[in-house]
Amino acid sequence: MTLWLMAGLLFTPLAWAVLTLLTDFVWGRRVTWVGILVQVFVSLGLWLTVAQNGGFYYDLGGWGAPLGIELRVDGLAVTFVLLTAAVASACGLHAGVYIDRHKSWHRYFWPLFWFLWSGLNAVWLGGDLFNLYVGLELISLSAVGLVALGGNANALRASIRYLLAALLGSLAYLLGVALIYGQFGTLSIAGVVLWLDSHSASAGPGLALALMVTGLALKTALFPLHRWLPPAHGIAKSPVSALLSALVVKASFYIAARLWLAFGESLGNQAAAQAVGFMGSAAVIWGSWLACKQVQLKQVVAYSSVAQIGYLFLLFPLTYSVSDSISLQAQQGITLQVISHALAKAAMFLAAGNLILSVGSSRVDALAGVSRFLPFSLFSFGLAGVSLMSLPPSGGFAAKWLLLQASLGSGQWWWALVLLAGGLLSAAYLFRIYRASFAEIPETDQFFHPSKSLEVIPMVLALMALGLGFVSEQVLSVMALPFAEEGAP
Amino acid sequence: MTLEQWLPVFALMISLAASLVIFALPETGYVRRTSVNLGAAVLKLVVVIVMVWGVFHGVNYGVSFTMLPGVTFVLRADALSMMFAGLSAVLWLLTTIYAVGYLEDSPNRRRFFGFFSLCVASTMGIALAGNLFTFFLFYEMLTLSTYPLVVHRGTEKALRAGRTYLIYTLTGGAVLLFAIAWLHSLAGDLSFRDGGHFVDADPDIHRSLILIFILLVAGLGVKAALFPLHGWLPQAMVAPAPVSALLHAVAVVKAGAFGIVRVVYDVYGVEASSALGLLAPLSWLAAFTILYASTRALWQVDLKRRLAFSTISQVSYIILGIALAGPLAAVGGLVHLLHQGIMKITLFFCAGNYAETLGIHRIDEMDGAGQRMPGTSVAFTIGAFGMIGAPPLAGFITKWVMGSGALAVNMDWVILVLVGSSLLNAAYFLPIVHRLWFREVKGAWPEERHWGRLETSPWLFWPPLLTAVVTVVIGVLASLPFSPLSWAELIVLREYAP
Numbered sequence: 001m002t003l004w005l006m007a008g009l010l011f012t013p014l015a016w017a018v019l020t021l022l023t024d025f026v027w028g029r030r031v032t033w034v035g036i037l038v039q040v041f042v043s044l045g046l047w048l049t050v051a052q053n054g055g056f057y058y059d060l061g062g063w064g065a066p067l068g069i070e071l072r073v074d075g076l077a078v079t080f081v082l083l084t085a086a087v088a089s090a091c092g093l094h095a096g097v098y099i100d101r102h103k104s105w106h107r108y109f110w111p112l113f114w115f116l117w118s119g120l121n122a123v124w125l126g127g128d129l130f131n132l133y134v135g136l137e138l139i140s141l142s143a144v145g146l147v148a149l150g151g152n153a154n155a156l157r158a159s160i161r162y163l164l165a166a167l168l169g170s171l172a173y174l175l176g177v178a179l180i181y182g183q184f185g186t187l188s189i190a191g192v193v194l195w196l197d198s199h200s201a202s203a204g205p206g207l208a209l210a211l212m213v214t215g216l217a218l219k220t221a222l223f224p225l226h227r228w229l230p231p232a233h234g235i236a237k238s239p240v241s242a243l244l245s246a247l248v249v250k251a252s253f254y255i256a257a258r259l260w261l262a263f264g265e266s267l268g269n270q271a272a273a274q275a276v277g278f279m280g281s282a283a284v285i286w287g288s289w290l291a292c293k294q295v296q297l298k299q300v301v302a303y304s305s306v307a308q309i310g311y312l313f314l315l316f317p318l319t320y321s322v323s324d325s326i327s328l329q330a331q332q333g334i335t336l337q338v339i340s341h342a343l344a345k346a347a348m349f350l351a352a353g354n355l356i357l358s359v360g361s362s363r364v365d366a367l368a369g370v371s372r373f374l375p376f377s378l379f380s381f382g383l384a385g386v387s388l389m390s391l392p393p394s395g396g397f398a399a400k401w402l403l404l405q406a407s408l409g410s411g412q413w414w415w416a417l418v419l420l421a422g423g424l425l426s427a428a429y430l431f432r433i434y435r436a437s438f439a440e441i442p443e444t445d446q447f448f449h450p451s452k453s454l455e456v457i458p459m460v461l462a463l464m465a466l467g468l469g470f471v472s473e474q475v476l477s478v479m480a481l482p483f484a485e486e487g488a489p
Numbered sequence: 490m491t492l493e494q495w496l497p498v499f500a501l502m503i504s505l506a507a508s509l510v511i512f513a514l515p516e517t518g519y520v521r522r523t524s525v526n527l528g529a530a531v532l533k534l535v536v537v538i539v540m541v542w543g544v545f546h547g548v549n550y551g552v553s554f555t556m557l558p559g560v561t562f563v564l565r566a567d568a569l570s571m572m573f574a575g576l577s578a579v580l581w582l583l584t585t586i587y588a589v590g591y592l593e594d595s596p597n598r599r600r601f602f603g604f605f606s607l608c609v610a611s612t613m614g615i616a617l618a619g620n621l622f623t624f625f626l627f628y629e630m631l632t633l634s635t636y637p638l639v640v641h642r643g644t645e646k647a648l649r650a651g652r653t654y655l656i657y658t659l660t661g662g663a664v665l666l667f668a669i670a671w672l673h674s675l676a677g678d679l680s681f682r683d684g685g686h687f688v689d690a691d692p693d694i695h696r697s698l699i700l701i702f703i704l705l706v707a708g709l710g711v712k713a714a715l716f717p718l719h720g721w722l723p724q725a726m727v728a729p730a731p732v733s734a735l736l737h738a739v740a741v742v743k744a745g746a747f748g749i750v751r752v753v754y755d756v757y758g759v760e761a762s763s764a765l766g767l768l769a770p771l772s773w774l775a776a777f778t779i780l781y782a783s784t785r786a787l788w789q790v791d792l793k794r795r796l797a798f799s800t801i802s803q804v805s806y807i808i809l810g811i812a813l814a815g816p817l818a819a820v821g822g823l824v825h826l827l828h829q830g831i832m833k834i835t836l837f838f839c840a841g842n843y844a845e846t847l848g849i850h851r852i853d854e855m856d857g858a859g860q861r862m863p864g865t866s867v868a869f870t871i872g873a874f875g876m877i878g879a880p881p882l883a884g885f886i887t888k889w890v891m892g893s894g895a896l897a898v899n900m901d902w903v904i905l906v907l908v909g910s911s912l913l914n915a916a917y918f919l920p921i922v923h924r925l926w927f928r929e930v931k932g933a934w935p936e937e938r939h940w941g942r943l944e945t946s947p948w949l950f951w952p953p954l955l956t957a958v959v960t961v962v963i964g965v966l967a968s969l970p971f972s973p974l975s976w977a978e979l980i981v982l983r984e985y986a987p
Contacts (some may be wrong), residue, residue, distance in 0.1 A: 163527065229745055371643075379512075390660075391633065392626040396556050401622075404670040405559075416670070420663040427659050434636075435652065440596075440643030470562075473555045 005049065006058060006071065008042035010079060013118030020110035023243055025101040028110035030452055032096065035114065036089040043085035047078045047090070051478050057127060057190075070188050072127035074480035076335065080124040080254065083339055087246045087346045087372040088117050088466070094350050094457045095239035098357075109240075115279035116140040116243065123251045127145025129212075131176045132274050133170070135298065140219065143248045146240045147232045158231040165218055165228040169252070172215030179208035189262050194438040196266045211265045211275070212259055219252035222313055223283030224274075226306045230290075233302040238353025241298060245305040246346035250338050253312050257334070260316055268320060277317035281418040288425030296362050297352050300400035300429055301345070306387060307422060308341045308371050314403060314415050322410040329409065332476050333402030339475070340395025344387035351381040354454055358447045371434075371440040376455050380435055383462035390423045397467025496540050497548045497564040500574065503533040503816040504581070504610035512603040519598075523589050526602055530582040533613075537578040538877040539572050541971070546978070551619060562626075562671070563619025563680055567982040568755070572749050572823065572973075573616035573739075576830045580739045582610045583952045588731035590948020592844060601641055607634035608740055608803060611710050615744050620680045621756060621799075622671045624748060628665070628712075631744055632658045638732045639725050650724040657721040658741075665708025672701050672756075681751060683983050684756020687765075698757070702767050705752050713745030713808065714801045716778040724803055726793040730841025733793060737800045738834035743826060746807045749894055751821070753811050754984050763814045772812035776906045778805040783913035790851050792840050795917060796833070799876065802910065803829045810891050813903065816981050818894025821887055828875070828883040831959050835872035838953035839865050846945040848936025854919055857930035862944040866925045868957035873918035875960045878911045882964040886974055 003374065016035040020028040055074030092113060099106050126132040144166060148159035152240030181187055183204050186196050196205075221229035229249070233241045260268065287307030294300045311334075318330035354377045359366045370378050387394035400419050407415035496663065507529035514522050540550060544566050551565025566574070588605065592598050610745045611634055614627030632655070640651035641878055672679070674698055679686050690698060711718045722742070753762050753771075762768050779802045786798035806829065810822015843849040843858060859866040875882035880889075888907050895903035940946045967974040 329558070361761075371637075372601065375512075375600060386633065391629045393630075397626075400666075401670065404666070405674055408671055408674040416667060422628070422664055422669055424659055427655065429634075431652070431655055435640070435648050438637070438640045438643050438648060439645075439738060470556060472557050476558065 002049065002058065005046045005123075006073075006208075007040055007347060008038065009046060009117060009121045011036060012042070013114045013121065017111045017114035017118070020114060023107070023110075025099075025107040025110075028228055029096040029101075032110055032113070039117065040085045040089055043081045044079075047082045047478075048072070050075055050078045056276050060124055069131050070127040070190075070193075071125045073125060073192075075338040075409040077124045079252075079335070079339070079475065079478060081121055081414070082450075083342055084117065084120050084124070087342050087461070088113075088120075088243065090346060090349070090457050090461050091239040091242045091246075094242075094353075094454060097241055097451060097454050098353060099237055103151065106149065108145065112132055112142045112145045112149070113243075116248070117147070120247055120251055122253060127189060129180060129189065130187045133174060136173070136219070136252060136255065137170055139248055139251050140170065143244055145166055146243070147236045149237060149240065150235055158235045161228050162232040163414050165225075169218035172218070173212050174215075175217065176208040176210075176212030179204055179211070183208070184443075189258065193262050193438070196263065205263070206267045209263050210272070211260060213256050216252040216256035216259075217313075220249050220256065220312075221306060223279050223286055223306065223310060226283065226287070226309075229306055230299055230302040233305060234296065235300045236253065236447050238349050238356070241302070241353075242346040242349035243304070245349060246342040249305070249309060250342060253309070253338070257315055260328040261319060261331070264316070264320055268316075270320060273317045273320035276313050277415060280310040280313030280316075281415070283307060283313070284418055285425065288422060288429060290320060291429040292425070297356060297363060297367070298349070298362060298366065301348050301352055301434065304348075304426065304429065305345060307426065308337075308345070308388065309420070311337050311399075311403070311422065314407075314418070317412060318406045318410060318415065320405070322406075326406050326409045329402050331404035332479070333399045333406060333478065335476070336399035336402065336468070336472055337396050340387050340399055340468050342460050343465035343468065344384040344394070346389065346394065347380055347384035347458040350454075350458035350461070351377050351384065353459065354450050355381065356445040357454075358451050360448065364436050367433065367437040369441040370437040370447070372440065373442075373447050374447040375415070376412060376459070377450070378434075380455070380458040380462045381433060383466050385434075387462070387465040387468075389426045389430060390419075393469040394466045394483070395472065396465070427439075492947075493543070493548070494552055495552055496536060496543075497545050497566050498547075498552055500533055500536045500540065500578075501564065501610055501613045501617060503529050503536065504606050504613055505563050506609060506649045508603050508606035511599060511606060514599065514653070516597075516599045522599065522602060526585050526589070526606065527582070529606070530578075530585050534582055537571070537574050540566050541575055542792075543572050543971055544568055545971075553619065556622075559678060560622050560973075561620065561624050561678055564614070564617045565619040566617055567681070567683075568821075568976065568983055569750065570616045571616075571741065571827060572976055574613060574979065576743070576827050577609060577616060577739050578614040579831060580735065580834055583834070584731050584735050585839070585954060587734070587952040588729075590946045591729060591731050591841055593946070595954075597641065600637060601729075604634050604637045605735070606734070608638065610890075612744060613742050615747060619683075620678060621672070621751075622678070623668060625662075625669055628744060628748065629662050631740060634661060635732075635736065635741060638736075639728045639946055640668070641732065642727065642728055643793065644727075647727045650727045652726050654721045657718065661708045661711025661718065661735065664704055668701050668704035668770045669710055671697070671704070677699070679756060681755035683755065685754065685761050687757050688759040688762060699765055699767065702757065702765070706749060706771065709745045709748040709752070711745065712741050713749060713804055714742050714778075715745075715774060715805065715808065716801075719778070719782065719801045723794050723797040726791070726797050730793075730837055730844065733797075733832045734837035734841070737797070737837060738830040742800060742804045743830065744750055746804050746826065747766075750811055750826075751810055757912075759811075759814055759984065766837075768812045770816045772809055772900075774804040775809035775812055776903065778802065779809065779906060779910050780913070783910050783917070786917045787913065789917075790853065792843070792850060792852050792855070792901065792921070793837075795852065796840060798835055799836075799914070799917070800829075800833055802914075803833065803876065806891065808902070809906070810894070813895055813898055813900055815894050815898035816985050817897050818891050818900075818903075819981045819984070820977045821889075821891025821894050822975070823980055824890065824973045825887040825945050827973040827977075829958075831956050831963065832872045832875040832883060835868055835953050835956040835960060836876070836955065838949070839872065842945050842953065845949060846938055847934040849934065852924065854931075854935060855921060855924045856928035857925075859925040860930065864944055864950055864954055868953040869925065870922050870956040873922055875964070877914045877918055880964075881961070883960045883973075884964075886964055890974070915940035941970060
């Protein structure tokens with residue numbers, strides 16, 4: 001059973017990718033519908049398996065550590081697998097209607113979409129450094145391709161920039177992996193942890209961790225390495241922007257977080273943890289500030305991603321040399337932030353795409369009258385905004401609450417101020433958009449009304465982000481499940 | 490768990506469901522929307538009355554579940570929550586009737602009524618919240634759901650007012666969240682409890698407790714429009730009259746005042762807050778706000794703005810009442826939560842009637858309006874006299890009880906504040922009443938409209954008259970059971986003898 005589920009998660013997306021490579025846009029869409037159905041069921045199946053029996057290690061094809069493909073199937077990983085299934089299917093379904101099928105190069109959307117999905121699953125489940133690298137590259141390359149799908153010079157420029165940043169990040173990461181391998185002779189994260197437990201750390205592995213985290217921070221667009229993100233996310237097609245902001249940046253962050261939680265205590269130091277937290281805070285403030293300044297709707301949302309990513313890096317200071325209960329609170333808070341941001345940001349990009357389609361302009365000030373004539377799309381956008389502003393009862397609020405508790409509990413109250421200031425700044429840039437839409441300028445309805453299916457998808461995602469606050473306890477409890485260590489190397 | 494315990498959830502869900510149904514109905518579904526709205530309001534009133542009866546007889550209504558590790562979501566009904574919930578339920582019904590008439594033939598009515606119901610659902614949640622965390626959820630929901638109402642007209646002025654409103658309330662919300670989170674990390678998940686939690690608090694945390702209290706009051710004071718955090722309120726007057734009426738009488742400012750009552754009574758406890766030296770400064774601040782805002786009201790030429798400053802002043806009575814830390818004064822403060830709501834909504838309904846029927850917005854345009862609109866003007870006069878505190882109206886009861894309460898705890902200076910405030914109230918209300926009845930009409934009204942036999946649309950005509958009658962009745966019959974006064978006495982009894 002487990003074999004089938006694992007194969008379904010990692011290899012069937014590749015099969016869908018190859019299939020859609022051979023077809024035109026319309027057939028690619030049909031294949032994708034079937035594929036989405038299969039992937040959702042498989043993801044749900046794995047999640048249920050873990051929710052019932054707890055997590056486990058899985059050696060793919062019998063090739064275990066130190067060199068083989070080792071998968072770590074725990075509560076966190078399956079939660080992200082399920083999240084990916086939800087967000088990616090929403091984006092895939094939306095894209096099928098949204099993307100113009102008459103442009104010949106648009107058919108490549110489908111294979112790239114499926115490569116991306118399989119890369120994401122590989123990262124969530126990866127247990128060794130090298131296979132994480134493979135998943136990461138798969139994600140980066142297909143994401144760059146998806147950005148380039150825009151087809152014009154600006155899209156190409158943005159995607160080349162993205163490619164360079166991603167490659168540089170990968171190189172730094174790979175260098176770190178090589179150093180670790182040279183030092184410990186294993187690529188398995190659990191194996192390195194075992195070794196670190198019994199030996200005192202030397203300078204080499206510390207450098208390796210720094211290199212890997214820096215490379216991953218570049219891929220996650222942590223301030224001040226964020227410059228590549230807004231052009232890429234802003235110019236891509238809306239479903240692509242949604243995928244990139246919701247999932248792709250989370251993959252590199254996820255690896256960084258796993259590395260930090262595994263090695264941080266022995267290889268990191270207080271100054272580094274605080275520095276990363278400080279950069280995250282700067283991202284929150286600076287990203288929000290720039291979001292307030294943008295005239296293009298999607299640029300506002302893209303800069304908002306820069307800011308929201310900043311929160312994630314508060315994980316570093318809030319889990320370093322603090323008590324276990326506070327560290328757990330911080331991890332839970334960050335996890336909720338990842339989930340709620342993924343849902344809300346995907347909803348927001350899709351809704352923004354609908355709004356742009358309707359008003360025929362991508363400028364914020366073109367939204368006048370939208371509240372009167374296109375309330376539904378605006379409502380999805382607004383509900384997603386509630387989560388991004390981390391107002392109750394959204395998942396964003398639950399995340400903020402846990403992070404507040406963690407920062408106050410560990411005496412690092414300055415992060416609490418960042419969290420509150422970030423919430424207010426996000427209200428500043430989001431209400432600017434609502435404000436524009438409430439202006440009563442056009443007297444008549446001159447807007448294009450997109451089809452219902454386009455409008456419903458962001459609404460569903462936004463409602464999930466909003467309702468997450470009420471089920472946070474249940475979501476988090478899956479992550480706290482026991483983990484069977486017997487498979488460990 | 491019995492079905493009865495779920496009543497608070499039902500009360501909340503009725504407004505929430507009404508809001509969702511209204512959003513789902515088409516803009517043109519005028520009759521269906523109005524029936525859903527009024528049906529839900531009546532149903533909710535029934536549920537609230539059942540709960541009031543139950544709470545009086547000591548029934549415990551409530552549900553809770555764990556929302557986050559270490560945090561519970563609690564909805565439950567106690568005497569204090571029923572006071573606020575009852576006010577909200579009664580005024581929702583009346584304001585809905587009024588708003589249906591007021592917004593006849595204007596665009597965006599679906600959006601208006603949808604958010605209006607959402608706003609009422611939030612006040613219900615605020616009333617029934619069983620701990621600070623739950624309170625905060627609905628407190629922020631209230632901010633979000635009132636924003637579209639404030640900017641409803643979509644004019645540049647409305648949008649600017651909405652911006653000011655948000656800057657104030659969201660910042661206040663952030664301060665409040667910080668304080669709640671801090672208190673939570675200090676003392677854990679505190680449910681509201683008569684008598685509070687900190688009667689014999691560890692002296693080590695006294696400093697933190699004092700700081701947290703200041704932050705809590707600052708955060709809540711924004712909505713309660715405590716000086717110097719009141720700046721948003723006069724600007725928000727640009728909203729349609731039913732919104733101003735609801736904002737002032739029950740929703741936003743009352744949520745702030747109610748929150749402060751909760752913090753003092755059910756989180757800290759009167760004894761503890763007084764022992765920490767927190768209540769005296771609060772009472773000075775409230776007294777200053779009362780006098781300051783009344784003075785500012787004198788200079789306002791716009792009717793709604795004058796009423797807005799009057800609200801700022803009147804809401805501080807509630808805070809003053811509980812900050813005096815004596816049972817009788819507390820009764821005076823709490824009963825004003827209801828009294829001010831009823832009287833202020835009367836005045837706002839009337840202001841809306843003048844604006845809609847005659848196009849009057851400024852006070853100097855009101856000359857002789859009493860002859861053209863006698864019903865509305867009678868209601869306005871009763872409301873104004875009630876605010877001044879003329880016996881036997883509701884406002885008199887408040888001032889009388891609070892004055893006696895202040896004397897009982899040897900705070901004689903409060904009498905000066907009450908007298909001064911009454912004089913100021915008279916100084917800014919009586920000229921209006923004089924203009925209404927004793928001045929000749931200046932000429933044509935700015936924008937007159939006619940509706941058959943009545944002086945204005947029946948939807949607009951009856952609600953203010955009804956609330957004016959209530960103002961008289963709750964004043965005259967204040968000593969009967971279930972009157973606001975008796976209910977306030979019940980709350981105070983349970984607080985002081987838990």
